[in-house]
Amino acid sequence: MSNKLLELLKLLSEKAWERIKDKLNEHPEYAKRTLLLKIKLAKGIGAFYLHVTPDGVKVLPTKPKTNATLVVSMPYSVFSGILKKQIDPDYAVSKGWITFETKDWFYHYTILREYLEGMIEAIGD
Amino acid sequence: MIYILVHSAKGGVGKTFIACNLTKHAWKKGYNVALLDLDIHNPCCHIYVKPQKPKEIEDIYSQKLNPYKAEDGFNFFSLIYHFPEYGITWDEEMTAQAIDVMLNKIKWGADFLVIDLPPGTDRVVQTAIRNIKEKGKRCKGVVVAAPNTGAILGAKRAIDVLKTEGIEIAAVVENLSDFPLFNEHIDDFCKQNGYKLIKVPCLKTDDMASNPLIEGFLTRDYDWSELVEVVFGE
Numbered sequence: 001m002s003n004k005l006l007e008l009l010k011l012l013s014e015k016a017w018e019r020i021k022d023k024l025n026e027h028p029e030y031a032k033r034t035l036l037l038k039i040k041l042a043k044g045i046g047a048f049y050l051h052v053t054p055d056g057v058k059v060l061p062t063k064p065k066t067n068a069t070l071v072v073s074m075p076y077s078v079f080s081g082i083l084k085k086q087i088d089p090d091y092a093v094s095k096g097w098i099t100f101e102t103k104d105w106f107y108h109y110t111i112l113r114e115y116l117e118g119m120i121e122a123i124g125d
Numbered sequence: 126m127i128y129i130l131v132h133s134a135k136g137g138v139g140k141t142f143i144a145c146n147l148t149k150h151a152w153k154k155g156y157n158v159a160l161l162d163l164d165i166h167n168p169c170c171h172i173y174v175k176p177q178k179p180k181e182i183e184d185i186y187s188q189k190l191n192p193y194k195a196e197d198g199f200n201f202f203s204l205i206y207h208f209p210e211y212g213i214t215w216d217e218e219m220t221a222q223a224i225d226v227m228l229n230k231i232k233w234g235a236d237f238l239v240i241d242l243p244p245g246t247d248r249v250v251q252t253a254i255r256n257i258k259e260k261g262k263r264c265k266g267v268v269v270a271a272p273n274t275g276a277i278l279g280a281k282r283a284i285d286v287l288k289t290e291g292i293e294i295a296a297v298v299e300n301l302s303d304f305p306l307f308n309e310h311i312d313d314f315c316k317q318n319g320y321k322l323i324k325v326p327c328l329k330t331d332d333m334a335s336n337p338l339i340e341g342f343l344t345r346d347y348d349w350s351e352l353v354e355v356v357f358g359e
Contacts (some may be wrong), residue, residue, distance in 0.1 A: 090207060090208050090209075090211065091208075091211050093207075093208070094208040094211035094212065094213050094214070094215075095211070095214050096214050096215050096216060096219065099219070100219065100222075103222060104222065104225075104226060104230065105219070105222055105223075106207075106222060106223040106226040106227070106230075107183075107190060107226045107230045109207070110182050110183060
């Protein structure tokens with residue numbers, strides 16, 4: 001994966017984080033939860049990870065050691081479609097394009113929604 | 126909480142209509158009841174109960190999702206607000222987890238939960254029944270039929286599934302019981318097997334357009350009390 005893409009994602013993630021952190025801070029319990037997004041690259045050439053914690057977002061080339069509340073996995077094409085507003089996140093979940101590796105996904109799903117919406121808004125800036 | 130499963134193996138017999146009206150009329154009679162639309166592939170209860178979104182999606186202190194409020198005031202939940210018009214194509218694990226959250230992580234605050242099950246006897250129905258039974262909760266079945274061969278078969282199959290799982294059949298409801306084009310009835314089967322049969326005629330509902338061809342046989346003032354008492358009374 002190119003450094004440019006990593007840099008861009010880092011920038012977007014930081015902006016997305018700025019947008020959601022106030023909302024999360026209103027609810028201390030809610031803000032304790034963490035999100036790990038695994039973005040799978042085409043043709044099985046690997047993946048990168050977005051780790052959202054109360055301290056911010058990190059873009060990582062390898063899977064971090066974490067007990068994230070919600071671990072989500074999706075192909076890069078779906079992730080990029082969501083950011084370009086070509087795919088509604090709810091639609092991607094309904095079709096099973098976004099999969100969840102942690103239990104109670106439906107309960108914690110709001111975290112993912114908030115984060116993706118934050119990223120989409122950040123792109124609009 | 127006691128779970129009331131509204132079921133039939135046949136689609137289109139009126140499970141949703143009966144489940145919504147059963148909940149509405151039980152609520153009006155003073156029972157603390159809520160409604161869950163578990164027909165995850167084609168949820169439609171919202172059409173009948175006209176719910177309002179909760180202010181917050183989640184109650185963080187109880188770590189549960191807040192239910193929606195039906196027009197009449199009872200609590201309600203459906204997937205319609207997460208996946209409005211999308212066809213769900215989840216695998217077994219994702220489906221089972223969503224069902225588990227809907228059954229156990231909604232702040233129901235009710236003594237009874239009426240569950241509108243999807244048609245069929247497959248994965249969603251089995252997962253829901255087993256989830257409830259594993260937690261040792263009490264369950265009752267309300268099986269919906271209509272006066273035609275396919276619907277009666279669907280009712281018998283639903284009864285078979287519920288009985289296999291050890292669930293008591295509180296009532297068999299024959300919906301559209303006076304529909305003039307249908308003439309097969311489930312009366313004998315219920316009599317032979319000792320099931321309480323409640324007949325619900327073709328009803329004239331508020332949102333139904335006026336049609337002189339059918340106006341004549343539509344019942345306007347059906348009394349739901351008998352069904353409510355049979356299902357909710359001890």
